[in-house]
Amino acid sequence: MAQTYASNQPQGFENHIKNVAIVGAGGNVGKFITEALLKTGKHHVTAITREDGSNVLPAGVNIAKVNYDDQSSLVAALQGQEVLVITMSVMAPPEQQNKLIEAAAAAGVPWILPNEFGGDPLNYEIGNDIFLGATKKKYRDYIEQLGKSSWIGIACGFWYEFSLGGGPERYGFDFKNRTLTLMDNGTIRTNTSTWPQCGRAVASLLSFKILPDNEDDASPCLANFKNKCVYISSFTIGQRDMLDSVLRVTATSLSDWKVTHTTAKERFQSGQEELRKGNMAGFGRLLYARNFFAESNGNFGATKGLHNDILGLPEEDLDEFTKIGIQMSEERPPY
Incomplete structure (x- = not known):
């Protein structure tokens, strides 16, 4: 497939991310991601929360209440969003992430950061041994299958x-x-990575340009990580x-x-x-x-390398x- 550049996009195309929705904005790592995104001053952040959600959210966050039993509420919450960041417990109902992925596709959200915060999701040997690899792959495959969004996995270790x-x-x-x-x-x-480092990594990633400006532009952009992983480590x-x-x-x-x-x-x-x-x-x-x-x-850094420098961590x-x-x-x- 030929490389796409910002210079050949339709008039009105903006080559940066503005609107970011996050599930788990008040949670362990979600709080740090949300705060780091807000700190950039480049993003409008919307927290996707349950109607009965009680988590305290960082100041400056928009709130969209949803009902996971009503798919239309998820789609409505994701309208106009450019990125969906999913952070949730591994104990969360597995169908919950599927519903979010489906809603993102229906709403035309181009980028999803699935619930990948952990080890290298592409190390299938370890993934199979710890019983998580096949499930996580299924979510990534589903995003690609629906064909409306691209995923980026965040490999940060424990x-x-x-x-x-x-x-x-x-x-x-x-x-x-x-x-x-x-x-x-x-x-x-x-x-192994700290929660603040994970937050900075996501905020830095989503501050990249979406596409290279032209064929001479070698600066990092989201397109470099389309359906791939970002590897970080504290x-x-x-x-x-x-x-x-x-x-x-x-x-x-x-x-x-x-x-x-x-x-x-x-x-x-x-x-x-x-x-x-x-x-x-x-x-x-x-x-x-x-x-x-x-x-x-x-130690995925030894085999895959790390993106710390590119992200300015x-x-x-x-x-x-x-x-x-x-x-x-x-x-x-x-x-």
Whole structure:
């Protein structure tokens, strides 16, 4: 297919994104995406919320109330939107994202960022092992099948502060009891991102031009990422790096901690066993452990490269977000 340029578009074509709709604008990562979009001053942001939604939304956001049992309300909310950003729990009803995708197609929304915030969605080996890959692919395929929108996936790895402070089934840390389950001596590195970095990445991406101006224009644009992934990372680190940061932040020494050693594969298998027993904590255990396998892990930056520089993302302070993760562990029970 021949490259399309802004210079050969019909009169009146505007080569930038103005109107962005977001599902989950008051949620974990959604709040940071919404705030970052507003901060650019380039976007009108609309939060798609349930009629009975109670989340506190950032100031400056338009609100569109919808009923997921009434598809016409979804279509109406998405009229005139250029991008639909979907952020929701993996536990959300699967048909909910389908309804949003269908409504976006009916409303003529050209771009969708599906609920892809996590590991590399194109790593089908890991995706199959953690039971999420096929489902996420189905949503991307459905967007292409309907033929009205294009998707862009955001591969950011696990959220660092959320994962560090979320209990021992994630990155292995139990701050209350000062214990750590260390996999393969903690040397396997993975990509992990903070919520603010995810927000900045989406805002920067949606601030790109939509199309190159002409054949001589090599600046980044949305068209470069059509039906592809954007790869970002705050830190490329292993459990040992996290531990070093934890020791600095807590002013403790290794002797203050009880460290249990295992392998990522053993931990993955134990997670499978717990899940088979009906213990959902086993899912979290296998999900995280799988990304620390020595031969195939969550370090997509090593195999795919990162788009941090293109997006203008800053370097972050690991200890700052380690502190936030520890605070999160104290403020709410792990889940």
